[in-house]
Amino acid sequence: MNDFQPGRPVLLRGGTVLPMDDARSVLADTDVLVLDDRIAEIGRGLVAPEGATVIDASGGIVLPGMIDTHRHMWQTAMRGYGADWTLTQYFVWYYLEHGKSFRPQDIHAGNLLAGIEALDAGVTTCVDWSHGLQTTEHADAAVDALRSVPGRFVLAYGNIQQPPAQWSGTPEFRDFVNRLPGDDMLGFQMAFDVTGDPSFPEKGAFEVARDLGVPVTTHAGVWGATSDDGIRLMYDNGFMTSSTIYVHSASLSADSYHRIAATGGSISVATESEQSAGQGYPPTWAIRAHGIPVSLSMDTSVWWSGDLFSAMRTTLGADRSREHMEAHRKGDTVTHSSLRADQVVEWATRGGAAALGRSDIGTLEAGKKADVVLIKNDSSPVSFPILNVYGHVAFQAQRGDVHTVLVDGRIVKHDGKLVGIDLAAARREVEDTVSYLRAELGEEEWQKGMNPDIPESKVLDNPYQYTDYQSSATRSGAGADA
Template sequence: MSPHRTLVRNGHVLTMDPALGDLPTGDVLIEDGVIAAVAPSLPVTDAEVIDATGHLVLPGLIDTHRHTWQSLVRGICGDWTLADYYFGIRLGVSPAYTPGDVRLGNLFGAVDALNSGVTTILDFSHCNNTPDHSDAAVQGLREAGIRAAFCYGFFESSPEESRFGDHAARVADFHRIADTYFASEGLLTLGVSLSELFGLPWEHTVDELAAARERRALLVNHAGCVFGSVLCTGITELDALGLLGPDMVHVHCNAFTDAEWDAVARSGGKVSISVETELNMGFGRPVFERCRRHGIAPTLSVDVVSLNSGDLWHELRFGLACAREDVLGPVNAAGAMPDSVGIPAREALRWSTVNAADALGLGDRIGSLTPGKRADLLLVGGPAVEQHPVVDPYATLLFQTTAADVRTVLVDGRVVKRDGVLATTDLTTLTAEADSAAERILGRIRDAGRALPGTPPGAWAAVEPMAREFHEHAVQTAKKR
């Protein structure tokens, strides 16, 4: 059979591949989901043509940390701190989710991502309350047609509320998910979302790491997002035991010490920055400068649409502002004005393309419009005022673009959005289902007599004993080795 061919014709092509560069006028040929050729003009006559005239053509954006299931409670955390989020979402909302809610949340959240040009997400999936919830989470992503690292979360709100019985049953469920859905290559790849390292017995952390590495799964963990509890990151402990590695994405990292940054850098670990969450919930300053100082390529993540937008363009815009202020602030503090902004918009776009693909272990498959890679790409432009004129394409993308300006989206060569309209989803029906599901979830919480967020006074004081116990156990384990 002859291959299915698609020609994206006559666009301004930003390949994000240094060897290919940018083509002010160029074509991209796709064959059976693979980028076959990129050139100023390709004499192809036997292909479906997508006219990219007047559009920027670029790789799909990649989000390195998104709790996709939370799309059904969009914006609920608008005035919440991190403690409020933990007690309200993790201990309040999550137990009220049915498997059907998880499926719909992942479907709706993934469609939200695709609509804004995010073609790949790291799904930090920590609402796997039962095996049925775990299945539903995978099913929602598959229905959406997004590329994703499905990172199975072992999180349990408390031993009393466990619906698995014990941690070993959770690990067994992870292996079941791996066998059921990840025996062959597809749009979804396998990962593990580690439980908060200070909130469970040390042996369970080791079990989670071992299960992930047995399956060669990507690892992701929340780290360094709590100030005033110096034992909470787990990075020093993991480093002492040789358990860090290049297969780990460390999320937030705001409270890291220099020693912890050194450990992550030595291990080849990756970093995901959630600009809007961190600034709005009191995590501290996003860590662009710390990444630069330690030679770590930053990546970006939406984190929670229960707070902010699922549109990664916002993270890019605010992230670049923060990263530039890291460079320019000391100049201003010295009573001077800078000679340059320090970080170009072109470099920032790498955070959510090339850097992010490498962080997910997919750098050989996505992240640039390089022949041989999978055809995940965007056409950005169209009739919106802010898209005209395009004087600097990178400035247009970083400072002028919204989800509405993402006109066409392809994942693995398949069109999922065309001319501004989602091609694979009845959005009217889907949004109505999301509205109804949200009412039911919040109704269950009210019926249980729970007030949100429900954060007790001095909430973080409870963290320190757990962190201290974790640290002491890890130290003793390291000594035995």
């Protein structure tokens, strides 16, 4: 294990390198040299410094670490539990009934497992959309878990059990923000949604974010939850900025897309989620038409896979499916796909970096941070031939093909195995959380929760309990006309 000590030079030798530059270059038989936390050089026949760890990348693909801009990491201890849920059932379980049952140690368990899972899949930066932080003790647990995993994370602080203006306005929240470590391994955002209530109860939270100088990430254009009304409130009050990330944005009108484009924000598309849960049809076709920057996310392992290979694959499929359906409706035939594989690979890397305002990650270039992924699996018949490199990443590769992962110049996965990760300890934490939740709910309720009934409430129009506001605008389907 001495070869993987932090600070030791690393040379990835002879791979096919995707630097993710403007030209979409493909560099065959190319080396990548890492010194300390930075990429020192990219080229052929590089000389390995004395004592360097040399990794044979021949037959493999080297690309920037992938970046997930929206993942509810605290829910990962319940992996697969909601496989058959609709979005409404998700709201019932987490927002209305059982989300409040999570203790700080349960947040820790979910975040720990999610962080490890991300690294295993080559996701070197992940936004923890942490809307289960009922107290700052929960938030401390979330941060402790993230800091114990050798990945790069952004804590997006939220609390679905209280009004955003309430939890963000407390001295305890300010104290928590002031205690955050000041390094580039842990970023910070505020995470809350805008219901569209004309009284704008979320305004106070936006004012806190502005005062603190931190970005806001929000679920926008979600069928049955948020609509164009929320976008208008944000715009009219001056809270739409270039650092705002709008998640899903799948049921918005052209007017809302224009506002997002005009203010320079970006959209995090979670195609697996939008296809299955019902936020709206994955909106990449509309986003591209309005020139809005895109990043990718996987949402939550309660339903879906925790990797961005699936995100790239399903995004291409959804976009192309809609293009074909539109053409067929008109009696036409699509002869060339509008969305190409290199674009979704960019969204999974460079697009995520741009959304987070990080110019030092998301591409492979001398001087950039050494967040690097090697896709290589000599035991797999799917590993060759590599003809269309971007297509191979988007359609052929899987998490099991992630051979080596570096974060900040440190090797955290090699030869398909995690390095320096205590997976057994993570398993024990998760098993404790599952046992606790089953006992807390009772076995009958636990089993019923996999397909929960929908109570007679306003949940179809508004799952947020801090306002009684209801509006059919959240079910208008405006995005279909964008």
